[in-house]
Amino acid sequence: MSLTEDKLIQMYTTMVRIREFETKVEEFFAAGKIPGFVHLYIGEEAVATGTCAVLTDKDYITSTHRGHGHLIAKGGDLKRMMAELFGKKTGYCKGKGGSMHIADVDLGILGANGIVGGGGPIANGAALAAQYRGTDQVAVCFFGDGASNQGTTQEAMNLASAWKLPVVFVNENNGYGISCPTCKSMAVADIADRAAAYDMPGVVVDGNDVVAVYEAVAEAVDRARRGDGPSLIECKTYRWRGHFEGDACTYRDEAEVQSWMAKDPIKRLREKLLEQGILTEDKDREIRDAIARELEAAVAFAEESPLPAPEEVLEDVYA
């Protein structure tokens, strides 16, 4: 499972793209241009990136309220994402969904989700469709440490395992569900240990190491494609920002935040790639410049796009 240089650069690029996108969102949210709630993915980029790097466009994911990273990693278009966040008609959901509901069914993205634990049962359904049709598609369910306690998540793992569905449950353990530390919401130390309750493999990986995530997910995806059923991968990571923008984050101490920021997944990969000569400072600048241009274009697109007309409220309820 050795990664090609191209793949590593691709993953690096994706992580930077997520980070920069989120940084823009932070800025425009603060400026009052983005309404509603936004939950930023900064600090957790390696999880979505390492996971989706294993997948093809035909594979499915279900995302969460903290979904921008998943969407970008799965190939989501920054323009339509940004336009959606701005509530514009040209956005992924024509302005109807916003941050918590961005989806691109054509890319297998079955939506961000405003309901904690909402994605597991749906990921199963997509995987069931693959199994039913005999394709080799898989479905990845992203979910948080908080979501791992939700009954729907646990039911989903049970069904996936009982039916040997091609699902990979990717847990993003960032240590908190809003203000509640993981250790207060569950007695178990590792969420991966729950895999045994459903007789599926469960592993813990360093969620800030994109290669480790990639490798663990690749193994689980192989297993799923072979018809051997689901796996649970717990990625230990950390969110740098508050739960949502606007959260003063009084429940975490600064030392903890700093120690995790020191483990920045992007910096880490960057240094490794520079060291190995896979990335150069020039190449890095090039990548960052390209992303900056892409983002500028996305923001311009979002800013210039029209708002939906009020009467559009009535459209798209039924097929």
Add this chain to the structure above:
Amino acid sequence: MSLTEDKLIQMYTTMVRIREFETKVEEFFAAGKIPGFVHLYIGEEAVATGTCAVLTDKDYITSTHRGHGHLIAKGGDLKRMMAELFGKKTGYCKGKGGSMHIADVDLGILGANGIVGGGGPIANGAALAAQYRGTDQVAVCFFGDGASNQGTTQEAMNLASAWKLPVVFVNENNGYGISCPTCKSMAVADIADRAAAYDMPGVVVDGNDVVAVYEAVAEAVDRARRGDGPSLIECKTYRWRGHFEGDACTYRDEAEVQSWMAKDPIKRLREKLLEQGILTEDKDREIRDAIARELEAAVAFAEESPLPAPEEVLEDVYA
């Protein structure tokens, strides 16, 4: 944890009382005197009996749709139970509940439950009240193999463990959820293995051995009373009858049924007690006669009691 002779005789008596009660219910259901659904406990008597023998009147239980055994073991009054099954005004629920909702809050019986997995969260609540008040009460949640998959059950185990609530989760694994063999509804071999997902002790016991059940539950109850939190005890057992009365039970083969009937928990205890001289044939006859008289009285009470008056439908909705 050696059981006194009295306690053994008491448990034997309870098991016989359950068996005989259920046999009467079977008879009166067939005769059309008992409306609705009844789910008989025949074959599983050791689980309720061994468990409730550990408890006091102040402890709580939550029961299931297959609840008669739990109620009797916890001290439920046969007259009022039978009257309830007959739909009479003198029944436990004034005829409003029937088999699936019999309760005796004064005895800590928080109700049979028509919802599979409904009891776990409620048992937690009763245990929380004990913890809140600093009493040494515990709550036992009875639940089936089928119920162990339900999200509510899994959430309940997680909360109980995170909060170290004095709860004992007693799983009655009778091999089936209606027609669905346990092995088809979950990939894991032992439900007790799920305890690890919540960092609580999990043990498998022979659910047809009342002493084994008693001992496992006693240890778990001690632990709970000490403030060390919940446990999961899986009791492997079997139901002799169909899922509900009227179920032709085509999904089980006769050899399987016979092999389990050979492991009759009552016969087993009886033989052991006879062997050890704790029970004699005379004493046994005495016990059975007393139960027969008690049941006759219960049936007479049920038969002779008035039906509720139609206008009572409107009572008891609000306190």
Add this chain to the structure above:
Amino acid sequence: MPTKTYLQAINEALRQEMERDPDVFIMGEDVGPFGGCFGVTKGLYEQFGEKRVKDTPITESAIIGAATGAAAAGLRPVCEIMFVDFIGVALDQLFNQAAKMRYMFGGKAKIPMVLRTPQGAGIGAAAQHSQSLEAWFAHVPGLKVAMPATPYDAKGLLITAIRDDNPVVFLEHKLLYGLEGDVPDEPYTVPFGKAQVHREGTDVTIVATAKMLHTSLEAADVLAKDGMSAEVIDPRTLVPFDTDTIVESVKKTHGLVVVHEAVKHAGFGAEIAAQVAELAFDYLDGPIVRVAAPFTPVPFSPPLEQAYIPGVDDVVTAVKKIRA
């Protein structure tokens, strides 16, 4: 026309749609070899095998979610919830996920799934196995809600439901399973949003759903003996809802009685009454009366349960109240 029971009609619709379209499949608790708690899926496992008739664990959220995800991926699942009363453990997957996906995604998803489930009191199954919850589903934009009262409609509406590209909640009444009626052998559809006038009349309009249709038809017989001519209408689907047929009828009869088995308070009958009170007010010559269950859980004991379920007398009394 051949005579079949309501149950057989549903079973036949499932079978024929599964024969027609390989993307249609069934999931639910004990729907396989057991044939379903009420026997609705009998024989389908034998005909279509385990792949297309799937027994599930007792996890309703996982069932509805699996249907939703599979539908989003292009299949056409029909899932069964054994009793409508169990929806409380799984409503999120239906009302926040399946129902809203299309809208939230800006019209870019299709969720062609059916959730079949029996409702209703009358078998002594008590408070958690006897409810009628159609008002909840009808309040959810994105869902369609069908509620057949006859074997003919059961088959035709179910086929429509399966072919519909939206999530459809298909509410069967467990006491109607044994009801016989004319049901063509070949597949056919009954359109959504088209009420059925079951009996024409001139003095009062009775709108009734599910089992209450039959109660109301009986009441109409009784009223006829007293010289009152009742028009009896079954809306058949609550979403979409055929306002026109009812308004037209009220314009003719000038009176409305609404009958359902669910509790009256905030029941769907209120919606019907409210629509008529807005759209046909000037044609009404007296109060709109609703006949429905009292505001209590469903009791177990037969005399209580019978007192709970609206009866022929209740309908007759209601009509006489406005036609006195």
Add this chain to the structure above:
Amino acid sequence: MPTKTYLQAINEALRQEMERDPDVFIMGEDVGPFGGCFGVTKGLYEQFGEKRVKDTPITESAIIGAATGAAAAGLRPVCEIMFVDFIGVALDQLFNQAAKMRYMFGGKAKIPMVLRTPQGAGIGAAAQHSQSLEAWFAHVPGLKVAMPATPYDAKGLLITAIRDDNPVVFLEHKLLYGLEGDVPDEPYTVPFGKAQVHREGTDVTIVATAKMLHTSLEAADVLAKDGMSAEVIDPRTLVPFDTDTIVESVKKTHGLVVVHEAVKHAGFGAEIAAQVAELAFDYLDGPIVRVAAPFTPVPFSPPLEQAYIPGVDDVVTAVKKIRA
């Protein structure tokens, strides 16, 4: 009288009831040191400690069940569901367990619990964080349902709810949290089942709940300029429901407009309309009109969301429709 926000009024009710009765405690997600997602429980953890202000895992069934069981065992829990929209994962514990226990057990249990939860659109939180679901709760026998529209009522109704021996669903409107009004410092109760006439009038009765009360009061101002006198009533509780006050008002004004933020179809406004269409029909001189959200999920983008939420104009138009 001191001025407080709706949010402060709720916070004060919680604090004072917890001071009064050691059996009252709070459970919910992030209700502890964080003070709740909207800040409603701020300061309570500091005052009462971890034992009485309990942060829970994100498992709403476990929360409601824990409240139900603790209430059955004699405590008086007040649990918070962070947004009403999340009820779908946990409704069973509320509607089949907490609400029905007393009845199913033949009157032999008391479940004195409160479930607090915010409803409502207007902050761009989209389809799964903006709903108004009061009609669902009001359809469940065994539950009481309160829906305060003012700071004064928020405090008084919540104290009543906590002292009530039944499960009470207490529906806050998230856009009202910042609304200021007179709120006495001392504890007081507002009775359940007693509507409040907020403005007297003679030409039309407007019944409105939660935020729509304020929209309707504004509409009444606009109407007054056009010479129309509207009486504006807030039912305050949907169960029990004060039919009399509304019927009396309609007897005086001869017209009714019902306003709520939930979608119209099968919304609680239908119940109000239906009751009046039955009990005050002869006093009505024209159709009953409902003003409510369209039959769509709540959209995200501000212009869509504003189009979704009923506005002052919609109420004015509705009144003019029947008073033209």
